[in-house]
Amino acid sequence: MATTARGRPALPQGIGRVTPGWWAFFAATLIVLAFGIVAIIRELTAGMVATGMRDVGTAGGATWGLYISMVVYFIGVSFAGITVAALIRIFDIERLRPIARMAELLTIVSLILGAFAILVDLGQPLRGITNLFGFARPQSPFFGTFSLVIAGYLFASIVYLYLGGRRDAALMAKHPGRLQRFHRWWAAGYKDTEAERRRHYQTSFWLALGIIPLLIVAHSTLGFVFGLQVGRPGWYGTLQAPAFVALAGVSGVGHIIVLAAIIRRLLGAQRRITMEAFSWLGRFLMVLLAVYLYFMVVELLTLLYATPEVEKRLSDALLTGTYAPIYWGSVAALVLPMIALMWQALARRWNVGILVASGVLVNLAAIGKRYLVVVPSQTHGTLLPYEVGSYSPSWVEYGVVLGLFALGALLVGLFIKSFPVLPLEAEEEVSVDA
Amino acid sequence: MAKYGMVVDLERCQGCRACMEACKVENNTTESMFWMYVFRFEEGTYPDTKMSFLPRPCQHCDNAPCVKVCPVGARYKREDGIVLTDPDRCIGCRYCSLACPYGVNYFNYQKPQDAYYALGIDWEDPDVTSVTGGVVPPYKNPDHDLLYGEEQRRTAGGGHAKGVMEKCTFCVHRVENGMLPACVETCPTNALVFGDVSDPDTPISRYVRAREPWHLLEETGTEPSVMYVGGKPPTLALTEIERPKARV
Amino acid sequence: MRRGVTATMVVAGILLMIIGYFGAAPWGADTVANSDPRITLAPTLFVLGVIVVFSAAIVYELLPDRERR
Numbered sequence: 001m002a003t004t005a006r007g008r009p010a011l012p013q014g015i016g017r018v019t020p021g022w023w024a025f026f027a028a029t030l031i032v033l034a035f036g037i038v039a040i041i042r043e044l045t046a047g048m049v050a051t052g053m054r055d056v057g058t059a060g061g062a063t064w065g066l067y068i069s070m071v072v073y074f075i076g077v078s079f080a081g082i083t084v085a086a087l088i089r090i091f092d093i094e095r096l097r098p099i100a101r102m103a104e105l106l107t108i109v110s111l112i113l114g115a116f117a118i119l120v121d122l123g124q125p126l127r128g129i130t131n132l133f134g135f136a137r138p139q140s141p142f143f144g145t146f147s148l149v150i151a152g153y154l155f156a157s158i159v160y161l162y163l164g165g166r167r168d169a170a171l172m173a174k175h176p177g178r179l180q181r182f183h184r185w186w187a188a189g190y191k192d193t194e195a196e197r198r199r200h201y202q203t204s205f206w207l208a209l210g211i212i213p214l215l216i217v218a219h220s221t222l223g224f225v226f227g228l229q230v231g232r233p234g235w236y237g238t239l240q241a242p243a244f245v246a247l248a249g250v251s252g253v254g255h256i257i258v259l260a261a262i263i264r265r266l267l268g269a270q271r272r273i274t275m276e277a278f279s280w281l282g283r284f285l286m287v288l289l290a291v292y293l294y295f296m297v298v299e300l301l302t303l304l305y306a307t308p309e310v311e312k313r314l315s316d317a318l319l320t321g322t323y324a325p326i327y328w329g330s331v332a333a334l335v336l337p338m339i340a341l342m343w344q345a346l347a348r349r350w351n352v353g354i355l356v357a358s359g360v361l362v363n364l365a366a367i368g369k370r371y372l373v374v375v376p377s378q379t380h381g382t383l384l385p386y387e388v389g390s391y392s393p394s395w396v397e398y399g400v401v402l403g404l405f406a407l408g409a410l411l412v413g414l415f416i417k418s419f420p421v422l423p424l425e426a427e428e429e430v431s432v433d434a
Numbered sequence: 435m436a437k438y439g440m441v442v443d444l445e446r447c448q449g450c451r452a453c454m455e456a457c458k459v460e461n462n463t464t465e466s467m468f469w470m471y472v473f474r475f476e477e478g479t480y481p482d483t484k485m486s487f488l489p490r491p492c493q494h495c496d497n498a499p500c501v502k503v504c505p506v507g508a509r510y511k512r513e514d515g516i517v518l519t520d521p522d523r524c525i526g527c528r529y530c531s532l533a534c535p536y537g538v539n540y541f542n543y544q545k546p547q548d549a550y551y552a553l554g555i556d557w558e559d560p561d562v563t564s565v566t567g568g569v570v571p572p573y574k575n576p577d578h579d580l581l582y583g584e585e586q587r588r589t590a591g592g593g594h595a596k597g598v599m600e601k602c603t604f605c606v607h608r609v610e611n612g613m614l615p616a617c618v619e620t621c622p623t624n625a626l627v628f629g630d631v632s633d634p635d636t637p638i639s640r641y642v643r644a645r646e647p648w649h650l651l652e653e654t655g656t657e658p659s660v661m662y663v664g665g666k667p668p669t670l671a672l673t674e675i676e677r678p679k680a681r682v
Numbered sequence: 683m684r685r686g687v688t689a690t691m692v693v694a695g696i697l698l699m700i701i702g703y704f705g706a707a708p709w710g711a712d713t714v715a716n717s718d719p720r721i722t723l724a725p726t727l728f729v730l731g732v733i734v735v736f737s738a739a740i741v742y743e744l745l746p747d748r749e750r751r
Contacts, residue, residue, distance in 0.1 A: 047544035047596045049682060057537025058468050058678050063528045123526020123597025131525050135506040136725035137717060138707040142505035142529060152732040159736045163743055188744055203739045230654045231499055231535025309670050383535045383651050385672045507717035
């Protein structure tokens with residue numbers, strides 16, 4: 001096993017060892033993050049006039065834009081963590097175990113990003129925090145987003161990650177180094193006794209069981225934010241909530257495939273994250289994608305068949321008008337991965353490259369579809385005969401969104417460098433004990 | 435308890451937009467905000483065209499979607515039927531604006547001071563002061579700073595602060611002092627009638643009894659306090675003659 | 683002991699959530715005039731309830747055994 005310059009045995013998985021490549025990665029994320037912060041400062045000082053958003057109606061704009069699309073997208077990605085955990089615990093899919101922790105990490109990071117995306121969308125961000133604690137109303141669909149998603153779901157996921165990591169933390173804490181104190185804190189006296197293992201098995205099962213309803217509610221609640229609004233054509237509908245859950249699954253599982261492939265390559269963990277694991281994720285993504293495509297077709301048929309006047313204006317804008325490139329681009333980015341996944345499933349040969357490409361494509365499609373839910377109903381969906389509006393994000397919005405992605409990459413990178421992102425294995429334990 | 439309502443007589447409205455002007459003066463709204471807005475529609479193709487007008491204040495719905503969705507209770511309905519925004523509570527999420535099918539909500543995208551009319555004028559100029567008497571805008575109606583209603587919130591005038599939502603208040607500061615809303619007071623053709631609909635002897639109640647009022651976008655189930663008589667509900671076939679030119 | 687504390691926390695958390703929810707929502711209130719929560723800081727109680735329920739898992743695992751004390 002490799003040793004560091006000071007003669008200490010190196011920590012497994014390159015923890016605490018920041019190579020030039022990693023420095024470059026951190027520097028790059030920090031630069032993009034700084035750009036995002038500049039954009040936020042611009043928005044805070046000038047007001048939301050710095051964004052491309054304008055009032056619906058006489059001003060002919062969209063008052064929810066890229067930010068809310070990203071809120072929905074980020075919270076959708078958080079689907080990954082608990083789902084993978086649940087697959088492992090409830091369906092006993094052991095092959096996915098090495099992916100569990102990075103999936104939980106992805107959940108936590110994306111929820112944090114979602115929370116930040118909500119904050120930047122508020123005209124009064126500070127009040128957003130204080131007033132929600134004081135006056136939040138359960139009658140508003142936002143209550144679920146605030147209390148269940150941010151408080152419940154995020155907190156539960158952190159608890160899950162924390163408890164699941166205690167064993168590895170205890171192993172890492174045996175190892176001298178700058179991170180020892182952190183690992184010791186995380187382990188919190190874990191001795192890896194039989195009783196502790198049994199207890200953890202119990203809690204992780206009950207936690208997974210408790211979080212799954214929370215996950216469905218949390219993602220549905222976002223659907224309700226839109227689906228309950230009679231006054232906005234294209235939003236009102238019973239299908240919104242289930243479709244939101246399905247697309248959340250698609251983007252979340254797509255994202256975990258990409259992250260798993262990157263970490264597999266980085267850590268040379270081809271043996272740990274097996275092709276079977278990828279085939280499981282691929283098949284799971286295929287099923288979710290099929291469900292979502294079904295919802296999409298149903299929605300499209302309803303839109304084209306019945307079509308009241310306003311819906312017609314909206315569907316024209318979506319299918320042939322202003323939003324057609326995004327619409328058909330998203331459809332292509334959903335159908336192509338579906339074909340690729342089906343072909344791989346039938347051939348029983350899985351290719352990581354194709355899976356990663358599918359993961360990236362479905363995520364682009366998810367962003368596109370979220371955008372198409374949020375924006376066109378505002379610009380083309382006014383019930384009174386206002387003129388058709390338009391919306392295009394400003395550099396501030398793009399900057400903030402890029403900054404959020406950079407923050408996410410930074411958090412994931414920091415975690416990889418400070419804690420075993422793959423659960424430790426027998427031989428790695430040996431090297432720690434040495 | 436009084437229950438306020440408004441009747442808009444489309445047969446009398448001549449589309450002069452004096453109500454919009456009166457609202458702006460009374461409530462000091464900034465350039466892009468039209469708490470009261472009058473659609474000017476054109477129908478058909480030249481030369482067989484027909485013009486029609488449709489004033490659109492906030493409908494002060496009894497089943498207000500904006501009140502339902504407000505996450506912090508900044509948008510609320512008073513017992514007398516007026517729907518108001520508390521600018522000190524509003525977090526600026528703009529959900530109300532999307533829940534509202536009428537498009538009556540206006541958001542302060544910037545500091546109101548930066549969005550008023552006639553920003554480029556030198557107010558110290560003697561030619562200007564001879565007209566203004568030395569008053570430097572933005573003029574602020576002092577009544578807006580007072581607290582109104584049982585719940586004593588600072589709701590009149592919409593608050594005019596960056597990052598919060600505002601909309602028509604039925605001129606709550608005037609109504610509470612026994613006056614009519616500015617738009618109603620100004621209307622030269624008496625197309626707007628305001629009053630207590632729960633009292634059968636008010637002019638508005640007589641109006642409602644004599645004519646057959648209809649509501650705007652009845653199908654959305656919002657139960658508006660604003661009623662229309664004469665004319666017909668607007669359809670998307672109508673096109674606006676001109677679009678408000680306003681800088682946000 | 684361990685099970686008792688955990689169960690108490692879960693029950694207390696759920697109770698807090700119920701109190702917080704109905705304290706924040708004026709369901710059945712006779713006035714539409716004011717949309718403030720009935721109990722001050724009721725939404726915070728709800729969030730606290732969620733946190734208490736899931737903290738029970740930490741307590742269950744981290745509570746030291748009786749023998750060691």
